[in-house]
Amino acid sequence: MPPVLTARPTVPASRRPLPSRAPRVPPQVRGTLRHAAPALLGYVAVRLVGLIVLARWSHLQGHGVWPVLASSWDSHWYLGIADHGYTHESGDPAGTPPRSLAFFPLYPFLVKAVAAVTPGSRASVGLVIAVVCSLAAAWGVFAVGDRLHGRRAGVVLAVLWGALPVGVVQWMGYTESLFTALAAWALCAVLDGRWAWAAGLCVAAGLTRPTGVAVAAAVVAAALPAARRGDRGALAAAAAAPLGWLGYVGWVAWREGRADGYFAVQRVWGNEWDGGAVTRRELRDHLVYNKDPQFFLAVVSVVLLVSAGLYLLCLADRQPAALLVFTGVLLLVVLGSGGVYFPRARFLVPAFPLLLPIALAVSRARRPVAVLTLTAAALSSAWLGGHMLLVWPGPP
Numbered sequence: 001m002p003p004v005l006t007a008r009p010t011v012p013a014s015r016r017p018l019p020s021r022a023p024r025v026p027p028q029v030r031g032t033l034r035h036a037a038p039a040l041l042g043y044v045a046v047r048l049v050g051l052i053v054l055a056r057w058s059h060l061q062g063h064g065v066w067p068v069l070a071s072s073w074d075s076h077w078y079l080g081i082a083d084h085g086y087t088h089e090s091g092d093p094a095g096t097p098p099r100s101l102a103f104f105p106l107y108p109f110l111v112k113a114v115a116a117v118t119p120g121s122r123a124s125v126g127l128v129i130a131v132v133c134s135l136a137a138a139w140g141v142f143a144v145g146d147r148l149h150g151r152r153a154g155v156v157l158a159v160l161w162g163a164l165p166v167g168v169v170q171w172m173g174y175t176e177s178l179f180t181a182l183a184a185w186a187l188c189a190v191l192d193g194r195w196a197w198a199a200g201l202c203v204a205a206g207l208t209r210p211t212g213v214a215v216a217a218a219v220v221a222a223a224l225p226a227a228r229r230g231d232r233g234a235l236a237a238a239a240a241a242p243l244g245w246l247g248y249v250g251w252v253a254w255r256e257g258r259a260d261g262y263f264a265v266q267r268v269w270g271n272e273w274d275g276g277a278v279t280r281r282e283l284r285d286h287l288v289y290n291k292d293p294q295f296f297l298a299v300v301s302v303v304l305l306v307s308a309g310l311y312l313l314c315l316a317d318r319q320p321a322a323l324l325v326f327t328g329v330l331l332l333v334v335l336g337s338g339g340v341y342f343p344r345a346r347f348l349v350p351a352f353p354l355l356l357p358i359a360l361a362v363s364r365a366r367r368p369v370a371v372l373t374l375t376a377a378a379l380s381s382a383w384l385g386g387h388m389l390l391v392w393p394g395p396p
Contacts, residue, residue, distance in 0.1 A: 082109075099269060102268075141154075161352045166303075279344075330351050
């Protein structure tokens with residue numbers, strides 16, 4: 001007998017399961033993220049400890065932690081640029097350029113663009129952008145350490161970067177996290193010889209902070225030797241690297257009708273190059289002569305001295321030229337400025353290569369010693385961050 005054929009029931013089209021449209025993460029990206037996971041988890045743990053301490057401290061003082069992180073001090077200036085552009089503020093001296101021109105445009109542009117398509121205030125958006133960028137920065141810091149000295153050193157480097165004395169600014173509405181992310185990944189691209197990425201990230205860094213010139217110098221210093229060996233991509237990167245910084249400084253000059261327009265704005269803020277005279281005087285005052293120095297300014301002074309010492313160790317370790325030029329120019333700008341003194345520890349937050357000698361020593365130590373060292377760094381960072389924002393009366 002021929003086989004009996006039975007008809008399969010027809011499922012109405014409206015009841016058929018729709019094909020999954022969830023985006024699939026490429027295996028290479030998943031593998032890279034899995035490789036960096038210990039660094040990212042360690043970094044988040046450090047910053048959460050700081051956030052918990054700050055929240056409790058704020059509660060004891062009778063106010064919330066959100067305004068401190070999202071809309072205080074420089075955050076106010078960035079939010080003002082996102083709202084109104086580069087306009088005169090009520091406190092601007094008569095006949096001078098708007099003081100807001102001292103703040104580079106990329107971060108407020110991102111705040112304005114993201115806030116236009118998402119719910120929530122611009123202050124909240126700015127804080128979220130900073131936190132997300134801090135994760136990208138920690139990943140980039142890990143990538144540089146991993147590239148040079150292996151995974152364990154990269155993990156320790158990322159955790160130490162999160163546990164800086166003023167690491168709390170990484171989760172504030174400031175540009176330190178965005179700038180560090182761009183700088184770290186630009187340096188990583190240089191180490192890997194990916195010149196197009198290095199140039200693009202460098203241009204973005206140059207639109208984020210005045211110290212973008214340090215990233216440009218690092219890319220140029222690494223690209224020119226490669227260009228002499230016939231690498232056209234390196235030559236193009238060297239030519240493009242300064243364009244972000246030069247573009248904004250040139251725009252301010254055009255807007256103000258004077259070649260030194262941007263530097264005139266900095267003079268309104270009291271910032272001028274003096275070769276380190278103010279730095280030397282402040283270091284003497286806070287660490288030698290003053291019988292009752294303000295604690296936060298003493299911490300800033302110690303950070304500057306330790307940073308200079310760490311740079312000497314980096315030179316002795318013969319770090320790659322790009323890293324040495326980046327941290328060298330950054331230190332030169334911070335130490336040689338004659339402007340305000342108190343934010344200089346914050347200005348050095350992006351100088352993560354200075355932590356490489358410490359990261360190497362900790363990564364080679366026995367596990368209990370490494371855990372104790374990183375825990376102490378995290379707790380001290382949490383306490384110093386609370387002191388900086390809730391006890392110190394000035395900006396961070």
